[in-house]
Amino acid sequence: xxxxxxxxxxxxxRADFLKKATAIAHGMTVGTWxxxxxxxxxxxxxxxxxxxxxxxxxxxxxxxxxxRGARVSIGYPTINFSADIPALLVTVFGKLSLDGxxxxxxxxxxxxxxxxxxxxxxGIHGIRDRTGVHGRPLLMSIFKSVVGYDLQELRExxxxxxxxxxxxxxxxxxxxxxxxxxxxxxxxxxxxxxxxMMRHHGHTVLYAANLTGKTSLLATNARxxxxxGASALLFNVFAYGLDALCExxxxxxxxVPLVAHPACSGAIVSSTQTGISPALLLGKLLRIxxxxxxxxxxxxxxxTMPRSQTVSIAHELTTPSVxxxxxxxxxxxxHPGLVPALLKDFGxxxxxxxxxxxxxxxxxxxxxxxxFRQAIDATVAGIPLHDAPYEHxxxxxxxxxxxx
Amino acid sequence: xxxxxxxxxxxxxRADFLKKATAIAHGMTVGTWxxxxxxxxxxxxxxxxxxxxxxxxxxxxxxxxxxRGARVSIGYPTINFSADIPALLVTVFGKLSLDGxxxxxxxxxxxxxxxxxxxxxxGIHGIRDRTGVHGRPLLMSIFKSVVGYDLQELRExxxxxxxxxxxxxxxxxxxxxxxxxxxxxxxxxxxxxxxxMMRHHGHTVLYAANLTGKTSLLATNARxxxxxGASALLFNVFAYGLDALCExxxxxxxxVPLVAHPACSGAIVSSTQTGISPALLLGKLLRIxxxxxxxxxxxxxxxTMPRSQTVSIAHELTTPSVxxxxxxxxxxxxHPGLVPALLKDFGxxxxxxxxxxxxxxxxxxxxxxxxFRQAIDATVAGIPLHDAPYEHxxxxxxxxxxxx
Numbered sequence: 001x002x003x004x005x006x007x008x009x010x011x012x013x014r015a016d017f018l019k020k021a022t023a024i025a026h027g028m029t030v031g032t033w034x035x036x037x038x039x040x041x042x043x044x045x046x047x048x049x050x051x052x053x054x055x056x057x058x059x060x061x062x063x064x065x066x067x068r069g070a071r072v073s074i075g076y077p078t079i080n081f082s083a084d085i086p087a088l089l090v091t092v093f094g095k096l097s098l099d100g101x102x103x104x105x106x107x108x109x110x111x112x113x114x115x116x117x118x119x120x121x122x123g124i125h126g127i128r129d130r131t132g133v134h135g136r137p138l139l140m141s142i143f144k145s146v147v148g149y150d151l152q153e154l155r156e157x158x159x160x161x162x163x164x165x166x167x168x169x170x171x172x173x174x175x176x177x178x179x180x181x182x183x184x185x186x187x188x189x190x191x192x193x194x195x196x197m198m199r200h201h202g203h204t205v206l207y208a209a210n211l212t213g214k215t216s217l218l219a220t221n222a223r224x225x226x227x228x229g230a231s232a233l234l235f236n237v238f239a240y241g242l243d244a245l246c247e248x249x250x251x252x253x254x255x256v257p258l259v260a261h262p263a264c265s266g267a268i269v270s271s272t273q274t275g276i277s278p279a280l281l282l283g284k285l286l287r288i289x290x291x292x293x294x295x296x297x298x299x300x301x302x303x304t305m306p307r308s309q310t311v312s313i314a315h316e317l318t319t320p321s322v323x324x325x326x327x328x329x330x331x332x333x334x335h336p337g338l339v340p341a342l343l344k345d346f347g348x349x350x351x352x353x354x355x356x357x358x359x360x361x362x363x364x365x366x367x368x369x370x371x372f373r374q375a376i377d378a379t380v381a382g383i384p385l386h387d388a389p390y391e392h393x394x395x396x397x398x399x400x401x402x403x404x
Numbered sequence: 405x406x407x408x409x410x411x412x413x414x415x416x417x418r419a420d421f422l423k424k425a426t427a428i429a430h431g432m433t434v435g436t437w438x439x440x441x442x443x444x445x446x447x448x449x450x451x452x453x454x455x456x457x458x459x460x461x462x463x464x465x466x467x468x469x470x471x472r473g474a475r476v477s478i479g480y481p482t483i484n485f486s487a488d489i490p491a492l493l494v495t496v497f498g499k500l501s502l503d504g505x506x507x508x509x510x511x512x513x514x515x516x517x518x519x520x521x522x523x524x525x526x527g528i529h530g531i532r533d534r535t536g537v538h539g540r541p542l543l544m545s546i547f548k549s550v551v552g553y554d555l556q557e558l559r560e561x562x563x564x565x566x567x568x569x570x571x572x573x574x575x576x577x578x579x580x581x582x583x584x585x586x587x588x589x590x591x592x593x594x595x596x597x598x599x600x601m602m603r604h605h606g607h608t609v610l611y612a613a614n615l616t617g618k619t620s621l622l623a624t625n626a627r628x629x630x631x632x633g634a635s636a637l638l639f640n641v642f643a644y645g646l647d648a649l650c651e652x653x654x655x656x657x658x659x660v661p662l663v664a665h666p667a668c669s670g671a672i673v674s675s676t677q678t679g680i681s682p683a684l685l686l687g688k689l690l691r692i693x694x695x696x697x698x699x700x701x702x703x704x705x706x707x708t709m710p711r712s713q714t715v716s717i718a719h720e721l722t723t724p725s726v727x728x729x730x731x732x733x734x735x736x737x738x739h740p741g742l743v744p745a746l747l748k749d750f751g752x753x754x755x756x757x758x759x760x761x762x763x764x765x766x767x768x769x770x771x772x773x774x775x776f777r778q779a780i781d782a783t784v785a786g787i788p789l790h791d792a793p794y795e796h797x798x799x800x801x802x803x804x805x806x807x808x
């Protein structure tokens with residue numbers, strides 16, 4: 001029997017955890033079990049959820065002071081549900097999500113299930129091929145602010161970033177369809193900068209336009225953006241649903257990398273005793289759903305996530321699997337002085353993503369991007385940042401400091 | 405300037421809440437503000453988020469012992485985002501959802517935004533017209549267990565419920581497309597029972613078939629179910645996304661009521677210091693997205709939600725608005741002895757929904773449904789349940805007791 005195995009942390013002051021786990025395994029599959037006849041049991045056994053493991057939480061990262069908890073693993077026969085993410089989530093965490101202090105930590109997916117999920121079209125290798133960047137982390141920048149900007153102002157800000165040598169520029173996730181900078185027009189305007197960069201510097205800049213609108217129009221809007229020149233798409237997947245990402249990733253006419261933004265995911269991952277773990281939601285599930293790059297909070301900035309959680313997300317995105325490895329993009333609070341820490345914590349196959357750490361550079365946006373490229377080059381070459389003879393980098397270090 | 409106003413609870417031991425709220429209002433709209441020139445400020449002012457209110461949480465229901473918190477209201481100009489729920493959520497709770505202990509309590513929506521949302525096609529009045537039931541709460545029942553059942557077994561269980569006089573029967577939310585009871589075949593099988601009930605008893609029974617599958621196929625699957633005879637559709641909206649519900653509600657070819665199931669919503673609503681309040685997510689947002697009936701945990705069973713939260717959900721579903729009022733369906737742990745409490749807590753315009761409280765009746769499923777109808781009739785007539793001369797009702801009271 002193939003199963004998907006869900007791993008939960010459950011807290012309860014008095015519960016018999018084996019009894020509770022058994023009630024879940026039976027209740028979320030065949031309903032009542034003990035009162036069935038022997039014949040009926042033998043017919044239904046292939047549908048029955050099974051408790052596979054129960055362990056105290058005491059010495060794990062999930063332990064909560066003074067709270068009694070257990071790590072519970074339950075196997076759900078895949079015969080019970082269709083091979084799509086909504087069916088998986090309803091099966092392992094539907095009604096159960098409402099059952100008090102219970103957190104979904106992980107799901108061990110069967111190969112059969114995994115193979116039905118699209119995974120990334122491009123992933124790390126595909127994006128490295130498209131940008132021609134090998135041997136160093138990529139650099140992504142975020143517009144400083146764009147709400148209320150017209151096309152010319154937007155293009156100017158795009159150019160300032162591009163000229164500094166960034167590899168990807170992404171729309172702000174709060175930039176929706178609007179009369180000043182409608183999707184196709186802003187893509188076309190920024191695309192002229194990308195062409196300039198290629199012609200004069202031989203440097204590829206990808207532009208991830210924000211994919212918005214009604215669910216049923218996402219694929220159409222994606223094709224419109226691509227036809228206008230978008231070379232990537234930013235997608236607020238948690239405002240739509242993981243399956244909407246699966247659909248985009250499965251669509252052969254969508255021929256650019258998909259950048260998954262974690263907007264709204266804090267509502268699910270930020271609690272400690274409810275919701276879903278970041279490694280599962282932002283890591284494993286986004287990867288199987290088809291994200292090529294995944295943004296998540298870095299452990300350095302003011303919007304922080306503990307280092308262990310961010311490292312777990314990156315691990316899920318890159319560990320060997322039936323799907324392509326995809327780029328971890330630890331974001332928020334990133335400045336050039338953090339580049340060595342980023343490489344130490346996440347390795348070299350990442351995208352370094354900055355907003356304020358580029359635009360806030362004392363010498364301006366272009367210098368800010370250059371400072372990052374210099375920090376990346378120095379770190380990859382094994383040169384301590386303070387010893388790297390680059391003016392813009394040193395100005396950035398003077399502004400923001402370093403972290404080792 | 406029209407605005408949507410988001411209301412948050414924020415906890416922070418040291419923060420200056422006005423400063424923090426201002427940073428949110430600016431950061432989630434125009435980005436930097438104070439350093440702009442006077443000319444630029446006058447151009448950008450219509451896009452600027454505004455702090456409208458800050459109050460201590462001390463004496464509210466959101467107060468947490470020993471935690472310092474504030475209720476913060478921020479206005480977001482509607483000019484900044486398109487009139488759809490994903491754009492709304494990303495605007496008011498995108499990045500912000502990841503910003504520590506912050507919970508989205510409510511959103512005051514502009515009329516312009518509300519009018520772009522579909523709301524229910526049928527709602528309370530439309531469903532009362534379809535069932536011909538006026539002057540009493542409706543009764544809904546849930547299959548006991550169906551995973552692993554074949555068509556004949558499923559039809560038999562459906563019939564046992566229908567014969568007891570229930571008004572709606574819903575699929576189990578964990579019943580997905582499967583070879584034993586595929587969508588169109590199970591709808592057709594159960595529909596023959598509905599026709600029997602109409603022919604012999606003049607009683608309408610609606611069947612809410614579980615709408616599953618890939619996001620892009622939901623509308624097609626809905627039409628298939630309706631063509632086969634489904635008179636309602638159950639939808640695991642939080643496994644897909646609120647906008648997927650908007651699409652179904654906006655689709656004129658989907659001509660049956662939509663029953664929203666709260667599966668997976670616990671991952672968002674169950675924490676106290678993060679996520680989204682149940683009144684907003686399961687109440688206001690499901691109503692504007694177009695649910696005709698909304699299931700949520702009752703305050704009586706083992707999967708409980710505090711009474712005040714459940715009453716707030718029901719209030720959001722029924723309070724006067726530009727959209728039709730829709731049916732609150734407090735669910736889980738419901739037995740006939742709770743009918744007076746249900747009417748006292750939620751009023752008469754509800755759907756009473758039971759599973760174990762019907763199938764677990766000492767005289768069987770049909771008697772269990774009859775006991776509920778008897779409890780409803782007695783309560784509406786002002787007769788105390790223990791004084792009502794109905795055998796099945798008295799057996800139910802002996803089994804489960806009452807609650808006043």
